[in-house]
Amino acid sequence: MKPPQTSSAHVLIFPCPAQGHVNSMLNLAQLLALRHLHVTFLNTEHTHNRLTRFADIESLLARYPTLRFKTIPDGLPEEHPRSGERAAEPLLSLKVHGKPLLRDILVKEKVTCLVADGLFAKLANDMAEEVGVASIHFRTIGASSFWTYFWAPYLFQSNELPVTGEEDMDCVITSIPGMENLLRCRDLPSFFRPNRDTGKPHVHFETVVSETQQSLRASAVILNTFDDLEAPALSHIRRHFPTIFTVGPLHQHRESRAPTSITTSNNSMWEEDMSCMEWLDSQPFRSVIYVSFGSLTTMTKESLMEFWYGLVNSKRRFLWAVRSDMIAAGEGKEDRVPAELVEGTKERGLMVGWVPQVEVLAHKSVGAFMTHCGWNSTIESVVAGVPMVCWPYFADQQVNSRLVSDSWKVGLDMKDVCDRNVVENMVNDVMLNRKEEFLQSAEKLAILARKSVSESGSSYDNLDRLIEFIESISQ
Numbered sequence: 192m193k194p195p196q197t198s199s200a201h202v203l204i205f206p207c208p209a210q211g212h213v214n215s216m217l218n219l220a221q222l223l224a225l226r227h228l229h230v231t232f233l234n235t236e237h238t239h240n241r242l243t244r245f246a247d248i249e250s251l252l253a254r255y256p257t258l259r260f261k262t263i264p265d266g267l268p269e270e271h272p273r274s275g276e277r278a279a280e281p282l283l284s285l286k287v288h289g290k291p292l293l294r295d296i297l298v299k300e301k302v303t304c305l306v307a308d309g310l311f312a313k314l315a316n317d318m319a320e321e322v323g324v325a326s327i328h329f330r331t332i333g334a335s336s337f338w339t340y341f342w343a344p345y346l347f348q349s350n351e352l353p354v355t356g357e358e359d360m361d362c363v364i365t366s367i368p369g370m371e372n373l374l375r376c377r378d379l380p381s382f383f384r385p386n387r388d389t390g391k392p393h394v395h396f397e398t399v400v401s402e403t404q405q406s407l408r409a410s411a412v413i414l415n416t417f418d419d420l421e422a423p424a425l426s427h428i429r430r431h432f433p434t435i436f437t438v439g440p441l442h443q444h445r446e447s448r449a450p451t452s453i454t455t456s457n458n459s460m461w462e463e464d465m466s467c468m469e470w471l472d473s474q475p476f477r478s479v480i481y482v483s484f485g486s487l488t489t490m491t492k493e494s495l496m497e498f499w500y501g502l503v504n505s506k507r508r509f510l511w512a513v514r515s516d517m518i519a520a521g522e523g524k525e526d527r528v529p530a531e532l533v534e535g536t537k538e539r540g541l542m543v544g545w546v547p548q549v550e551v552l553a554h555k556s557v558g559a560f561m562t563h564c565g566w567n568s569t570i571e572s573v574v575a576g577v578p579m580v581c582w583p584y585f586a587d588q589q590v591n592s593r594l595v596s597d598s599w600k601v602g603l604d605m606k607d608v609c610d611r612n613v614v615e616n617m618v619n620d621v622m623l624n625r626k627e628e629f630l631q632s633a634e635k636l637a638i639l640a641r642k643s644v645s646e647s648g649s650s651y652d653n654l655d656r657l658i659e660f661i662e663s664i665s666q
C-alpha cells in the first residue's frame with residue numbers, strides 16, 4: 192500500500208488558553224493532521240497539564256502521527272484564578288510574556304503558517320510578519336458576534352453607542368448591516384456596556400474591537416460556523432474579509448470524513464463524570480433538561496439558588512453540570528455547591544461536576560439545554576437539534592442568545608434576569624408548553640448543520656479550500 196503523502200506545510204495552532212477555544216482549535220488540528228499536514232498545537236503549560244490529566248492526549252497522538260504539542264508558560268502562578276472576572280488574565284499575560292516565546296517557536300520549528308486565536312490577532316500579525324510566515328486568524332465566536340465587534344466603531348458614528356444607562360438597554364440597534372433590528376442594546380456583547388460604577392467604557396472594549404480590526408491584516412479568517420446558520424452577517428463580512436473559511440461545526444466533520452477511524456475525542460480540562468450517561472439511560476425520552484454554564488462562568492450563591500429552585504419547581508428532570516469553581520470566589524468554604532442541594536435534587540435531578548457535553552446533548556433523554564450560550568455550546572446544541580433556554584454571562588454570549596431566541600427561534604432568552612419564577616416558566620415553555628414548536632425549528636437547523644459538513648456541503652468544501660490555501664502559502 193502506498194504510504195500517505197505528507198504535506199510540506201507546518202502549521203502552528205495557538206489557541207487562547209480556555210476550554211472552548213482549545214476544543215474548537217484542537218478539532219481543527221485533528222482535521223488538518225488527518226490530511227497529513229504537520230501540526231504543532233501550542234498550549235500554555237497550565238492548559239496542557241489539565242489536558243494531560245483529564246483528556247485523552249495519548250490516544251490523540253497515537254491516532255495522528257503528524258500532530259504534536261508544545262507548551263509555553265502563561266506567566267501566571269499555577270494556582271492563579273482563571274475563570275469569571277479573572278478569565279481574561281491568562282490571555283493578557285500571554286500577550287506580554289508570549290512574544291519572544293512565540294517568535295522562537297516560529298523560527299526554530301520552521302513553521303510555514305500560523306493559525307492563531309483571533310484574540311491574539313495583533314501579536315500573531317506582528318510575529319508572523321517579523322519572521323515572514325503567513326498569519327491566519329481563527330475566531331472561536333460566531334460570525335454575527337464577529338461582525339458586531341467589527342462594526343462597533345460605526346455604532347458610535349450612528350449614535351447607537353455608547354450605552355449611557357439602563358434606560359437605553361431596550362433600544363433597538365438598527366445600523367449593523369445584515370443584522371438590522373435584531374439586537375437591542377442588551378444583546379450587544381457585554382463588553383459594549385459601560386462599567387456600572389464609573390460609567391466608563393468596559394476595560395476590554397478597546398481590546399476586543401481593535402483585535403477584530405487586526406484581522407483585516409490576516410491572510411485569512413477561519414470561523415467555526417456554517418453558511419446557512421449566519422448568512423446575513425457572513426454576506427457582509429465577506430465584503431471586508433475576502434478570504435473567509437466557514438468550516439463549522441468543526442466537531443461534526445470527523446464522522447463524515449472518516450467514519451471508521453475517528454471518534455469524538457475527549458478534550459476536557461475537567462474530569463468527565465460518566466455516571467451521568469447511565470443516569471440519562473434510565474430517563475424517559477426527551478424528559479431531561481441539561482444545564483451547564485460552560486467553563487468560565489461564575490455566579491453568586493444567590494443566583495445558583497434561583498436556578499436550583501426554578502429547576503426543582505418546574506418539576507422537570509434535570510442534569511446539571513456545576514464546576515467546582517463556579518460559585519464566585521471570595522466566600523471561602525461557602526464557595527462550594529451546598530451538599531444539601533445535591534442531596535435534595537436526587538428525586539428528579541442529577542448534579543455532577545463536568546459531563547461529556549457533546550454526548551449528553553446527543554442523548555435521547557435530553558429535551559432541552561439551559562446554557563450560557565458560549566459559541567461552542569450553542570453550535571453543539573444546534574447540531575444535536577436541542578432547543579435552548581439561554582442565560583448569557585459575558586462577551587459574545589449576549590449576541591448568541593438573541594440569535595437563539597429571535598433569529599433561529601430555537602429557544603428562549605433569559606438575558607439579564609436570574610429569577611426562580613422565570614427559570615421555572617421558561618423551562619416549562621421549552622420542555623412542555625411550546626415543545627413541538629421549538630423542536631421543529633431545532634431539527635430543521637440540525638439538518639442544515641449536518642448537511643454543511645457532509646460531502647459537497649459548504650463547510651466540507653471550505654475545509655478542502657482551507658487546506659489548499661495553507662498548502663499554497665506554505666510553498
Ligand code: UDP
Nearest residue numbers: 211485486487512545546548565566567568
Ligand atoms: N463542556 C463539556 N462539559 C461540561 C461543560 C462544557 O465538555 O460539563 C464543553 C462544551 O462541550 C464546550 C466547552 O466546554 O465545547 C465550553 O465552551 P463554550 O464556548 O460553550 O463556553 P466557554 O466555556 O468558553 O464559556
